[in-house]
Amino acid sequence: MMLDAKIPSGPLAEKWTKHKFNSKLVNPANKRKYDVIVVGTGLAGASAAASLAELGYNVKAFCFQDSPRRAHSIAAQGGINAAKNYQNDGDSIFRLFYDTIKGGDYRAREANVYRLAEVSVNIIDQCVAQGVPFAREYGGLLANRSFGGAQVSRTFYARGQTGQQLLLGAYSALSRQVANGKVKLYPRTEMLDVVKVDGKARGIITRNLITGAIESHSAHAVLLCTGGYGNVFFLSTNAMGSNVTAAWRAHRKGAYMANPCYTQIHPTCIPVSGDHQSKLTLMSESLRNDGRVWVPATVEIAEKLRKGEISPNDIKEEDRDYYLERKYPSFGNLVPRDVASRNAKYVCDEGRGVNETGEAVFLDFRDAILRDGEDTIRAKYGNLFDMYQQITGDNPYKLPMMIYPAVHYTMGGLWVDYNLMTTIPGLYALGEANFSDHGANRLGASALMQGLADGYFVIPYTIGDYLASTPYDKVPTDHEAFKTAEKEVTDRLNKLLSIKGSKTVDYFHKKLGKIMWDYCGMARTEEGLKKAKKMIQELRADFWKDVKVIGTNEELNQSLEKANRVADFLELGELMIDDALNRNESCGGHFREEYQTPEGEALRDDENFAYVAAWEYTGDNAPEILHKEPLVFENVKLTQRSYK
Amino acid sequence: MDPLKTIKSEAVSADMSFLEMLDVLNEELSEKGEDPVHFDHDCREGICGMCSLHINGKPHGPQQTTTCQLHMRSFKDGDTITIEPWRAKAFPVMKDLVVDRSAFDRIIQAGGYVSVNTGGVPDANEIPIPKKIADEAFDAATCIGCGACVAACKNASAMLFTSAKISQLALLPQGQVERKERAEKMIAQMDAEGFGACTNTGACSAECPKGISLTNIARMNREYFSAVVSSNNV
């Protein structure tokens, strides 16, 4: 199948306007004849469900949590970008577009990114109208802060809880439609398969997480707003429940998976403290404005430190290596996320890590406290310092903080065209679940922007174009296709329950995570990836022979839920490795050690790899087929990043 | 009352979070082929509001955080820790420590929103909002809907939760249009769910992981009285 991104012709700035005009419309009276399923209720899902219901479509919204308000969008801290230019500092739609394309290391579609920048301004208006309490200046107007990868202040924020406030805004709009009877809500319900009729997505199969009931839901279109797959690494900043199952089931049914190897590693997370660790906690990137990153200059000192023989404060100035300041004199501690992360890994690989596990570096505020006083630092970062102390038990005013990179966001996802439709007609992917806007690296404060753009302002237009040419008839849930899919789902759950092996689900998940982190994490090599591919295949085979799932299907069974998700991660992991092996270049969140500049920076190969890698599923344990969507850059010039 | 079950675990370290302790416990149970203890949790960053647990007689345990942010160093070696689910008529227990908090969703559905459709809204800077008011609205808006207020209240009252949303929208200019109706409808729903009334003990606010203030309850009462007296709803 040839990939057609359906990008409208014409000048960049007119594409979206033109496309909206050329899209078919559904008459207001006819909208109520269409049913739309929205899976996931994060920023993308809640905003899409609410907006489509407002238009008149009948919406069914699903989430695995106990309430739509729990979706992991809620944990986003920093803010949301928008090209409002309220600060009069030279921002514009084009500049936001340009920064996003460049920040993504030129691996995103121009047309999509431009549209994102274009609708970003509407998002802020919408949220304020909903009563989202953004930060304000004393004059009563909205405040902005600056964020990595941009030279203008365009980030709107609500203290360190922007994601929460935006999600609660979208949740309130969703709740209003539930009250209006236009949205039917299905909490604690997990989607386990897509149902296709005549090649088109016509419904989903779900499992009620309380009763275990397997149910069919029919609709005219299905929207997957199910987030990213960072939990393939076991340890990440994602929520415990975040998973790839919905997207992966769609992939198995024919939706292509694009650029799965693009993973964003966030440099400032609290390090792993032991084997019991279940998740990693992000510390705001803003800490790097005042904290200095260092490790001991020699392995010997680091070893003494790890054994607890000396305290970090005992280490003399000349024995400290402020490696970011040393290697990148102009950007210093403020180099982009990927550079900061990779360098932390290098110094720890050299044996200079500073905690018991050897996987941590210092982020030191000693000099900032000497310079500005403890009160100033407390006013700026007090809540972060408290959070750090709560988790680690160390006082960061007295001892340097310890940080280490952690998996944070996945730029890859289901391949979608300009309309956000996957390669299955009638199946859409929105937000982090799709691949479209961030290229190989996402800029800070852009995830919230994309989720809401897709849900509020893109899908309401593009879905109409599809539905306008779809007949009203509903597919009954006793249709052959639903029955078959239900049986497949039930068989798989029964299989998991019947193995009754000797190893727990977490055993496999942790093993998989370790393989992914070691070989497909911050730095990748051909040799390592090949080794990892084999390891994953073996682990997957072992999983299906020896996993132990307690209990039955007909009850609230968290170990069955987990097993079902981990089974999909075990397949996704291999595809990520394939994708990383295929991409013989380094770009953004994908760093292949073989491809770097003499200074150790990511070396892109625009001639051979300026394309989207979209993978087609061909069957269990069969190699996937690569489809390439060439990326055409007409409005920006491709350059090499440098932060020296 | 369902009987308390005592489970012993050896592999607990001080650096573990409380939920990681339960993970370890569940791993041990699973290895033995026993049913793990079911509990709700998701973000483990203290923001999603999914984790609950009444620990040693207090919602979210001894500190004013969410359970996921509680660490085992808050307990002593050899301690027996009593864990119970949230207990309230409006929060039925589904299994082990998992409760159904959809009553909160229904309270929001009754009116916890500004009725604006997507698109067609004024520019974000059209209505200036004094910083103080915006900050106060934000303080109320930080509620994570975990239900600790209900769990802590001797009357299992949901007044703090409900008042936080009513307050947020009553403070902001965007919320003025539906102000009276919102207060009436949300409170009616809150009562219909079977939550108790407020007797101002202050336990809710003292246990709230986000420190939502009692001022919000007073404001809600004010909103309610003025709505009942002056609204056109018969």
Add this chain to the structure above:
Amino acid sequence: MVANPLICTLRLMANNPLIRVVSILNFVFIAAHVVYSAILTKQNKSARPVGYAVANGASNSPWASRNMGLLGTILLLFILVHLRGFWYEVKFGEMPMVTYEESGTIKDVYTIVAASYENVGYALFYVVCMGFLAFHLSHGFSSAFQTLGLNHVKYSPVIKKVGYAITILIPTLFAAIPVVMYIQSLS
């Protein structure tokens, strides 16, 4: 036959129609407060049909605030005893009479009050009950404002202080009557 200023005041109070209205309203409000509280308490109890095995209320709220129902019940008993002891006697009992120059022959309430407080147990009962009243007020006064929505950064601290003052003053003064009269009875 002395023109005792206290007696004059009491006589003024007994005959003042305003005082009568206030005392009737007071009775009505107390009755309404009792009935409404009982209904609310029942509702509040039913909001948690299954209680906690372990509950550490002391860590998050004052004792009085959690036990207003108990305190209220004790105070209701106190009021009943008080009414039976004095009000009922005055209205329906056989009262000693006393004759004053100003008002002629009237029921001698003072004598039966003085007689009652000669009993140390009776006096003590009054003092202890005033202690319960203090606890009841310590939460009740400011709580009433909160319930009515009268919470404000400027006024709430003042309300709190006034509340403390009332909490101490009213029960102390009431408790002083049996104490003083008991001591008087000793001499």
